[in-house]
Amino acid sequence: MFGFCGSRKASERGRRAAMERNSVIIGLSRAMVVVEAGESGGTWNAGLATLDAGKPLFVAVYEGMEATTPGNTRLLERGARGLARSRRTGRANLKPVKDAVAATPAAVAAEAQPALL
DSSP: OEEEEOOOOOOHHHHHHHHHHHHHHHHHOSEEEESOOOSSSHHHHHHHHHHHTTOOEEEEOOTTHHHHOHHHHHHHHTTOEEEOBOTTTSSBOOHHHHHHHHHSOOSSOGGGSOOOO
């Protein structure tokens, strides 16, 4: 499992709920992907929390991102791994994420996890 964090404006109550949800997602995930992070807010904090937890963090890298998503650059400077487009397909190259997920042991064995339904 890997988590995904994006950015969207929310009310204060919504931001608190998102921060709590992000903590759960990080705890359950083997890796996280950040597409857009400012230098503050939930996505930025989720990125920092992922790094603090010692889990692989992948951050989208694209032309002009410093101007629009400065948090991406800051997370890369703090140890996140860049996630770029494949030169061959033009799509996000998710192979490094898949490799990180495969190499990271699950916190709880699948057979010990409760059924979702």
